[in-house]
Amino acid sequence: MKTIIHISIIGVIVGLIFIGCEDGKVELSSGNKIDTQTLKEAESMDKVSYAGLESVFLDTKTIASNGKPMLLIFGKNNCTYCDKLKDDIKADAQLQDLLTNHFATYYINIDYSKIHHITFDTTKDPIQIATSDLAREYRVRPTPTLIFLDSTGRAFFLYPGYITPAKFQALLQHTRELKNVDSKDIESLTNKLSALIA
Template sequence: MRSFLVLCIAIFSIYGCQDEADANIVTSGTDYTQEQQKAMENIDINSYAEVADVFKETSVIESNGLPYVLVFSANGCVYCDRLKDLIKDNADVKEFLKANYAPYYINVSYSKTHFVEFINKSIATADLVEKYGIKPTPTLVFLSKNGKELFVYPGFMPKERFLKALEFFQKPELENLESKNINKAFQDFLES
């Protein structure tokens, strides 16, 4: 048994650590056409194709002078699909989002790099997820036009509450309030 072990070690030392890799085993990668590269970079768009007329492409996240609403979703998320249906099937919701917000649909199932205007740098999807503490999907993140976090809502929001949230979080004066005061003001707005 001992001589067998010595023989195995000797064979490994001779053949196990070659300085050069076999060129037949290692590839130089795959050459993709520009069209294929663009499709891979934008694969997340397919996950929200039915509402792509509302949401902006996420490679560059910018306000254009409007507050943001970021919808974090995932593949296979039933409530994400319900939110997409709510938006798709209600012209009033669609039009309000398009007219009053910089809306972005961010699918956490895909890794993508986003240039985010309000932090003036590129950031990976996973880092955005961490920044806003995203756990369940969908999660709605309302931000001021300058990127101040106003409200994070984990879960599906029914139509009437969603419309009220959209109406409330577009207010520029929220930029100057503290988080707890924003939450209280939103609660009061919902109850009025």
């Protein structure tokens, strides 16, 4: 019985390979050459996730601290609370100002596959990592998930789920100067930040 199910599944997959993508938008290339336009479209698919916030969220192809604390916001498509968080940011000029001027802020859509080149203040060569591996690295479960890092790449606070604008603003105000957090201070800092937004 299991063999029949496995053969059926393989048949469906093989069938989809030959039937799928007949709308003319996707073409198989000969060799390793991909035209520039196709490559650009694939690399920027995730930008649709944060349309209207391009001035707040930086392009995730290159993730760099640039001497600022970092904020990675992990989200996905059809996530009600991700959309609510983005709407809150769009509607609040103070949130936009804090995110733009005091943080290296990135919205990472885990529904898209992308290779990110990450550079912290202490790294010489960029670290290359796929979106799924990056989410796994930070143990992202619910979306949105906010990961705060110092400029050296040390994660010092993780907030899984939606956060109200007032609490988000308080969190940003208290973390905007944290460019270098000592590892021995992370536990007390996490407790302080958790109490601030409780």
